[in-house]
Amino acid sequence: MRHLISPLDFSVEELDKLLDLANDIENNPDKYAEACKRKKLATCFYEPSTRTRLSFEAAMLNLGGSVLGFAGADSSSAAKGESVSDTIRVISSYADICAIRHPKEGAALVAASKSDIPVINAGDGGHQHPTQTLTDLLTIRSLKGRLDNITIGLCGDLKFGRTVHSLIHALVRYENVKFVLISPEELRVPEYIREDVLKAHGIEYKEVERLEDAIGELDALYMTRVQRERFFNEEDYIRLKDFYVLNKAKMEMAKEDMLVLHPLPRVNEIAVEVDDDPRAVYFKQAQYGVYVRMALILTLLGIEV
Numbered sequence: 249m250r251h252l253i254s255p256l257d258f259s260v261e262e263l264d265k266l267l268d269l270a271n272d273i274e275n276n277p278d279k280y281a282e283a284c285k286r287k288k289l290a291t292c293f294y295e296p297s298t299r300t301r302l303s304f305e306a307a308m309l310n311l312g313g314s315v316l317g318f319a320g321a322d323s324s325s326a327a328k329g330e331s332v333s334d335t336i337r338v339i340s341s342y343a344d345i346c347a348i349r350h351p352k353e354g355a356a357l358v359a360a361s362k363s364d365i366p367v368i369n370a371g372d373g374g375h376q377h378p379t380q381t382l383t384d385l386l387t388i389r390s391l392k393g394r395l396d397n398i399t400i401g402l403c404g405d406l407k408f409g410r411t412v413h414s415l416i417h418a419l420v421r422y423e424n425v426k427f428v429l430i431s432p433e434e435l436r437v438p439e440y441i442r443e444d445v446l447k448a449h450g451i452e453y454k455e456v457e458r459l460e461d462a463i464g465e466l467d468a469l470y471m472t473r474v475q476r477e478r479f480f481n482e483e484d485y486i487r488l489k490d491f492y493v494l495n496k497a498k499m500e501m502a503k504e505d506m507l508v509l510h511p512l513p514r515v516n517e518i519a520v521e522v523d524d525d526p527r528a529v530y531f532k533q534a535q536y537g538v539y540v541r542m543a544l545i546l547t548l549l550g551i552e553v
């Protein structure tokens with residue numbers, strides 16, 4: 249039995265296979281319409297979500313399966329003090345696979361250690377968000393045609409943004425990927441990512457504060473929101489929340505084929521006027537999230553079509 253807790257749980261070859269499957273699902277949805285008949289997906293979300301939870305549910309429904317779950321800690325027995333370990337032991341007898349989102353780093357790993365069914369980390373605190381990474385990789389590979397030989401800018405809250413941490417972990421395994429880390433000083437990428445991931449793999453990267461200084465050299469720009477829910481005080485959040493706003497003027501400095509990605513939700517960091525730019529692919533990215541989660545469910549359940 250396999251789980252997905254970190255993007256490193258799949259080798260590059262396995263990732264390629266998964267992304268190929270996602271593209272096949274995109275092109276031939278009918279082929280997969282009954283692949284998960286009589287299978288059940290549990291979505292255990294202790295934190296708010298729109299895309300991850302609903303795209304998981306859409307994915308299982310598209311595969312002919314069923315879904316059950318809860319969408320907030322308050323509507324589960326976590327509110328009465330039940331542990332994640334006990335919850336997953338119970339869910340193991342109700343469902344065939346489980347996607348869990350939790351505010352505490354490591355919660356999905358704990359769940360996996362007590363589970364009799366595959367567990368998918370749908371976001372654990374400020375740590376990792378591997379299925380967002382699968383979505384990001386599928387988006388870049390499908391629209392750019394490659395995952396190697398790219399310069400990617402990661403912009404915004406690189407400290408608390410778990411999607412950024414997972415994406416860096418995944419991309420360092422491809423050839424000639426360069427990173428430009430764009431953040432204010434207080435929201436720099438954590439030291440363990442710089443030391444244990446970037447430097448340890450000999451990856452070329454630089455850190456800048458101004459988006460204008462870097463945007464012209466990027467093949468992809470990954471914008472992120474400032475993660476209000478992870479700040480210790482509101483004053484810091486208010487001071488930093490509008491540090492970056494990608495607008496039409498800044499897009500004019502970018503390459504003609506630079507992709508703009510964002511895991512969403514967006515707050516103010518991308519002006520609505522950018523949405524019509526063909527390089528803005530963040531809504532398409534959310535759509536890719538369904539295909540890749542369908543591919544993931546099939547893979548973890550060991551179902552071949």
Ligand code: CP
Pocket residue numbers: 296297298299300301371380511512513
């Ligand atoms: N990208 C993402 O995780 O969005 P949600 O928080 O809406 O699931």
